[in-house]
Amino acid sequence: MIEALIFWLGFIFLGFGVNFLLVRKKNKQFGLDAFVLFLGLFVFIVLAQIFQFLGWSPDCLWVIPIFSFLGLFLWLKDKRFQYWDYMTVLHLFLAVLMVWWLALDMPLSAWDSWLVWELKAKQWLAHGWSINLLQFQDWLHSDGGVVSSTAHYPDGLSLLFFLGKWMSGSSVWMAWFLPLVYVTIVVTVIDVFRKQGASWSLQIFGYLVFFTLPLINNHIMMEGYADIWLAMTLLLLMVQLAYRHYYHHHHFLMMLSLIFLLPAFKLEGWFWVALFLTAQFIAQFLNNRYRLILAGLILVVFVVWFVPSYWHFSWAGRTVVFSQFFIQLGSYFSIQLVPHDISSEIITGLLLQNNWGLLWYFLPVVMLIWVLIKYPKDDRVNQVFFVLSFVSFVLLFTFTDAAQWAENYAAVNRVVLQLTLCFVFLLLHTLMSWDRVANKRI
Amino acid sequence: MLKNTLLFLLSGFLIWSSLVLFLLFNGSEEQQVKDISRSFKVKPGQMFQTEGHYHLSVLGTPVAEYLVELPSHQWSEYTYLLVDSDFQQTDFHAQLVWKSGDVAFQTVPLELGKSGMAIIPRITLNENGPFEVYLQMTQSVDLGEVTNAPEFRFKRFELMTDSVQARLMYSWLVMTDLKSLKISSLNFWAIQFFSISFACGVLFALTIWIVIGWLLKVEMKVMVLALMSIWIIFSTPIWLNQWQMKGLMKSQFDKLADNNAINGLDYRLKKISDHLSQTITELHMENLPIMIMDHNAFSRTRLAYHLHRYNVLTALSLNNIPVVKSKKGISTMLMLISQQLLPECEVVTLGVNAFDDGRLIWSEQGYCLVKI
Numbered sequence: 001m002i003e004a005l006i007f008w009l010g011f012i013f014l015g016f017g018v019n020f021l022l023v024r025k026k027n028k029q030f031g032l033d034a035f036v037l038f039l040g041l042f043v044f045i046v047l048a049q050i051f052q053f054l055g056w057s058p059d060c061l062w063v064i065p066i067f068s069f070l071g072l073f074l075w076l077k078d079k080r081f082q083y084w085d086y087m088t089v090l091h092l093f094l095a096v097l098m099v100w101w102l103a104l105d106m107p108l109s110a111w112d113s114w115l116v117w118e119l120k121a122k123q124w125l126a127h128g129w130s131i132n133l134l135q136f137q138d139w140l141h142s143d144g145g146v147v148s149s150t151a152h153y154p155d156g157l158s159l160l161f162f163l164g165k166w167m168s169g170s171s172v173w174m175a176w177f178l179p180l181v182y183v184t185i186v187v188t189v190i191d192v193f194r195k196q197g198a199s200w201s202l203q204i205f206g207y208l209v210f211f212t213l214p215l216i217n218n219h220i221m222m223e224g225y226a227d228i229w230l231a232m233t234l235l236l237l238m239v240q241l242a243y244r245h246y247y248h249h250h251h252f253l254m255m256l257s258l259i260f261l262l263p264a265f266k267l268e269g270w271f272w273v274a275l276f277l278t279a280q281f282i283a284q285f286l287n288n289r290y291r292l293i294l295a296g297l298i299l300v301v302f303v304v305w306f307v308p309s310y311w312h313f314s315w316a317g318r319t320v321v322f323s324q325f326f327i328q329l330g331s332y333f334s335i336q337l338v339p340h341d342i343s344s345e346i347i348t349g350l351l352l353q354n355n356w357g358l359l360w361y362f363l364p365v366v367m368l369i370w371v372l373i374k375y376p377k378d379d380r381v382n383q384v385f386f387v388l389s390f391v392s393f394v395l396l397f398t399f400t401d402a403a404q405w406a407e408n409y410a411a412v413n414r415v416v417l418q419l420t421l422c423f424v425f426l427l428l429h430t431l432m433s434w435d436r437v438a439n440k441r442i
Numbered sequence: 443m444l445k446n447t448l449l450f451l452l453s454g455f456l457i458w459s460s461l462v463l464f465l466l467f468n469g470s471e472e473q474q475v476k477d478i479s480r481s482f483k484v485k486p487g488q489m490f491q492t493e494g495h496y497h498l499s500v501l502g503t504p505v506a507e508y509l510v511e512l513p514s515h516q517w518s519e520y521t522y523l524l525v526d527s528d529f530q531q532t533d534f535h536a537q538l539v540w541k542s543g544d545v546a547f548q549t550v551p552l553e554l555g556k557s558g559m560a561i562i563p564r565i566t567l568n569e570n571g572p573f574e575v576y577l578q579m580t581q582s583v584d585l586g587e588v589t590n591a592p593e594f595r596f597k598r599f600e601l602m603t604d605s606v607q608a609r610l611m612y613s614w615l616v617m618t619d620l621k622s623l624k625i626s627s628l629n630f631w632a633i634q635f636f637s638i639s640f641a642c643g644v645l646f647a648l649t650i651w652i653v654i655g656w657l658l659k660v661e662m663k664v665m666v667l668a669l670m671s672i673w674i675i676f677s678t679p680i681w682l683n684q685w686q687m688k689g690l691m692k693s694q695f696d697k698l699a700d701n702n703a704i705n706g707l708d709y710r711l712k713k714i715s716d717h718l719s720q721t722i723t724e725l726h727m728e729n730l731p732i733m734i735m736d737h738n739a740f741s742r743t744r745l746a747y748h749l750h751r752y753n754v755l756t757a758l759s760l761n762n763i764p765v766v767k768s769k770k771g772i773s774t775m776l777m778l779i780s781q782q783l784l785p786e787c788e789v790v791t792l793g794v795n796a797f798d799d800g801r802l803i804w805s806e807q808g809y810c811l812v813k814i
Contacts, residue, residue, distance in 0.1 A: 101684065115743050119750060126751040136755065140769045146753050147731070149746075201666045208670060212677040217684065351645070352635035354616055358676050361645050365652045431669075434662040 003168060004176035008037070008184075010068045015040030017071025022253055032075065034188035034236055035254050037181065041160075042257030043067070045264055048159045055130040058166050091191065095183045098211055102179040102220045113224025116150045118171060121161035123148060129162065156264030157226055178223040185232050186210040189425060192243050198432055206428050213424075215355035215417060227417045229265040233258055234272060235421040238382045242429065272418075275392065279385035294384065295371050298391060340403035346394065349412035356420060359427070366423075366430050379429070386426055389419055446658040453654050454668055461647045465640055466606050473605035476512075476520065479598050482577055483509040498594040500579050507539070507576040512601075514572050518564050521604035522612060523550070526557045527596035536594075539576045540565060547573075554596075559612045561637070562601070613640070617679040648672075708744055714809055715748035718778060721803060721811060722752065730772060731755050733763070736780040736809075745778065763814060776803075777812045784810050 015036030044064055051060045123133060123146060132145035139147045164171040190198075190206045198206075211217070219228040237258045240251070259276070262269030282294065305324055312323040321328040328334040350360040370383050393415050396402050402411065479496050482489065489498045500506045523538070538560070540548035550560050565573065579594060602608040616636055655665050722728055731753040736742040746754045755766070767773065781787060787810035789800040803811040 114747055119747050122747070122750040136758070140766065147755055149756065199663050199666070201663050201670065205666050205670045205673070208673060208677070212673070212680050214680050214683075217680070347638075347641070348635055351641040352638070354636065357680075358644070358648070358673055361641075361648050364645065365649045431662060431666055434665055 001173075001176050003164070003170075003173035004180055007164070007173060007177055008180045009072075010065060011040030011044065012037045012184075013040070013068040013071035013075065014043055014064060015071070016075055017067050018043055019253065020071065020074045033191070034181075034185040034232075035240065037184055038233065038236055038261060039254060039257045040068075041156075042261055044163070045156050045159050046260070048162075049155060052130050052155075058129055058162075061163065061166070091187045094207065095187050098183045098186070098207075099176075099179045101211065102182065102217060113174075116153050117157040117224070117226075118161045120148060120150055120153070120155070120158040121165055121171065124158075124162050125165055152267075154264050154267060154269070156261065157229065175223045178228070179220050182220050182228070182232065185235060189235065189239055189428075192239055193428060193432060196243070196432060198428075202428065202431055205431075206424075209357075209359065209424050209427070210421075213356055213359060213420065215413060216420060219417065225414075226266045227414045230262060230269060230272070230418045231421045233261050233265065233269075234418060235425055237262075237276065238385070238422050238425050241381050242379055268418075271392075272389070275388050276381075276385055279381050279388055282388075283380035283384045292371065294387060298387070337399040339398050342397050342403055345409065345412055346397065349409050349416055353409065353413075355413060356416070359420065359423065360416075362427050363423070366427055369430055373433075375433070382422075382426060382429075386419070386422055389422075393419070443659075443661070447660055447664050450655050450658050450660045450664065451668065454651050457647045457651050458672070461643045465643055466609055469604065470606050470609065471521075471603040473607050474519070474603040476516075476601040477598060478510060478512060478601055479596070481511045481599075483511050495595050495597055498596070500581070500594050504581050505578065507578045510538075510575045510577055512575065514574070517562065517575060517601075519603065520562055520601035521564070522602040522608050523552075523560045523562050524557070524598065524600040524602060524611075525552050525554070525560065525596065526598045526600075527554045527594075528556070529554055529593075529595040534594075535580045537578050537580075538562075539578045540573050541576060542573045549578075557615065559602075559608075559615050561612075614679075617676075618683060707741070710807055711741060711744050712748055714778075714807055715745060717804070717806060718749065718776075718811060719751070722776065725813075727774070727776060728752065731766065731770070731775055733758060733766075733775060733777040733814075734779075735777060735783055737782060738780070741780070775814050777814050779810050779812060781805070781808045781810060784812075787812075 012032050015038065016032060019036055019039055044061075047064065048061065051058070120133065124131065127146050132142070133148040133151040134142060134145040135149065135151045136147055138151070139145050160177075161171040161174060164173050186207065189210075190203050193206060194203055216228070216231075219225055237255070240254050240258060259273055262272050310324060312321070314321045316330075319328070319330045325337050325339070326334070327337065350356070350363075367387075375383065396415070397412065482498065484498065489496060491497070498508070525536075534554070536552045536554055538550045538552065539546050540563075548563055548565060550562060552558070552560055577599075602611075613636070651668075652665070655668070718732075722732075728751075732749060733755045734742055734745050734749075735758075736745070742756050746756050755762075758766075763775065763777075767775065787802050787805040789802050789810075789812055801813045803813055805811070
């Protein structure tokens with residue numbers, strides 16, 4: 001636990017120091033929050049990967065604690081921070097309480113954790129962290145390297161495991177680190193709402209929701225699955241987009257760090273990055289009726305694709321084919337769309353399994369409010385992203401081979417988990433704007 | 443504004459209480475319970491009873507089926523099956539199977555290890571003709587392996603009608619059915635769910651209530667407090683479960699975690715790995731690849747974890763060995779193979795083409811170390 005606290009503070013002050021040095025604006029306030037924590041993680045992972053690539057010794061990582069101490073020094077020196085008010089103390093108390101609530105008395109580790117992330121870290125320690133880890137076929141056809149069945153997985157989490165093992169010989173601290181990170185994020189998000197004028201009832205409700213989602217709690221208690229890291233990163237990205245004008249961080253740096261961390265934790269992070277960029281484009285360049293257009297588009301696609309009986313178009317001697325089940329564009333692209341009816345699995349996963357409490361029951365009314373009420377531009381990106389990601393999730397399990405894993409609810413639950421924290425934020429955000437909503441008429 | 447708030451709260455009370463009453467009482471039946479603990483058709487001596495438990499000896503076959511002696515028409519009278527069993531073995535699964543002749547047309551998985559309720563499909567005789575229901579127990583074993591003969595232990599199997607009490611019990615079990623934490627338990631066997639009528643009812647009630655709040659222009663504080671009260675009621679089981687979890691973990695694992703071995707099997711694998719490391723050092727074969735052959739995925743991957751200092755090849759077949767040797771220009775490799783795949787560590791049984799000069803170095807705790 002102490003080790004986890006040290007690493008947690010180390011990353012926070014690392015991010016704080018980097019942010020302070022880069023922003024350089026004297027009239028800004030700086031705080032210790034989840035953003036600087038993730039900025040610290042980003043700096044560590046980037047530096048580590050650079051050192052690995054250059055073949056430098058892991059001893060170069062000692063530069064990181066130096067920056068952490070610099071960050072601590074700057075924080076202590078900056079007398080402008082105003083965080084020691086009663087709300088901060090309350091938040092700290094809640095944070096300590098929730099870490100105790102979430103963390104069990106022994107470190108548990110999921111299968112994926114030691115097989116994927118931790119094993120890679122151990123192989124770096126044993127063979128040198130610049131060693132080429134290759135899958136079997138690649139290893140056969142290359143000189144040198146070490147076989148690793150998880151060579152294709154991203155290095156983000158493995159580097160965290162490596163850091164602990166290299167510094168202290170143990171990565172047990174990761175089991176405590178995850179609850180600390182989660183609580184930091186929750187406290188940061190709720191504090192964002194507080195600064196926007198959220199009532200105490202909304203803040204308490206936010207804490208309640210964040211800490212009583214059964215499957216989220218399970219993922220926190222048993223560290224190892226990267227889905228929770230993706231979920232936390234997506235949440236911070238949403239908050240950063242929605243409230244960047246209120247945060248005196250270096251916005252571009254923060255966005256960059258979060259976008260980089262997505263694929264650094266899990267391969268599907270690339271997909272989320274692409275979706276965010278698409279959402280940014282859609283939200284910025286469509287006119288004010290974007291939500292109606294988007295809703296209409298989705299509805300039209302749905303109706304055209306599913307409602308009629310089989311339809312089929314082909315051109316150019318059947319080299320371009322469009323049908324409900326098959327799309328081909330010459331020799332460049334072809335995909336089979338064999339629809340599988342997995343609606344019961346999705347409904348079960350969202351509503352019937354009690355993995356998410358009552359959370360997803362709010363989905364229809366939240367979507368309805370988005371469609372009917374005009375939101376500021378900053379909010380649109382998050383909403384569009386959520387809609388795109390949810391639709392992508394449904395399409396993924398409906399039209400691709402992923403449907404075979406839909407019956408095993410673990411696959412559905414994993415994707416839903418990555419979107420769950422985002423939806424909690426969006427729900428709270430919708431409630432924040434309730435007074436405006438309630439005064440509107442359709 | 444006060445009037446609107448009161449109207450909103452009153453409407454909430456009416457909506458949610460109506461929903462609860464509807465879900466509990468609509469279509470409910472008179473409470474009837476039928477104990478079928480002794481209704482399994484078993485061979486003499488296969489089942490016996492001790493204080494508080496029934497014991498069913500599952501003969502040494504991977505799949506065992508026992509007919510539940512209950513006429514077809516009686517099954518449709520019941521909606522729930524309560525299974526109270528504290529027997530838990532990770533490779534052991536149970537389900538009810540509906541068969542018409544030899545054709546199985548319906549299954550209901552059962553969750554063992556605690557008190558659980560499964561919903562029984564209402565199958566009428568018109569649909570599939572006369573049918574029989576079997577309790578089927580499956581044990582995952584590797585081909586050629588002799589199965590254990592576990593004694594399936596349970597307290598009761600009870601059929602229940604769709605009464606108010608049964609619905610309450612089922613809802614409570616679902617809400618408290620938060621999976622216990624095992625090493626890889628986030629792959630759930632999701633067996634207990636809320637019913638679709640529950641989901642539709644809650645969805646409808648929540649949406650209508652929020653829309654009413656919108657139409658009445660209630661303040662955000664009121665809306666949030668109202669939603670919070672519903673959320674607290676619904677999430678009460680997780681508070682209890684979390685508390686129980688902490689107590690359970692404290693009592694069961696009240697020692698510092700050993701980062702080297704995560705369970706009893708892993709201790710054995712760690713010992714084998716240490717012995718192998720010692721052998722590799724003695725033979726000066728640190729730079730050569732080691733092949734691990736074992737059908738058990740946990741053992742195979744855990745061995746690879748302990749042997750991370752070396753170049754470990756897993757999940758390969760024997761045909762890969764010549765390819766590896768020729769591509770990498772090596773003449774010798776080590777292979778750690780499970781005795782399930784190499785009985786008695788008889789190297790010659792692996793086939794001549796795979797090894798020109800296979801030699802057994804040692805055998806220990808179910809594994810053979812072979813130099814190939």
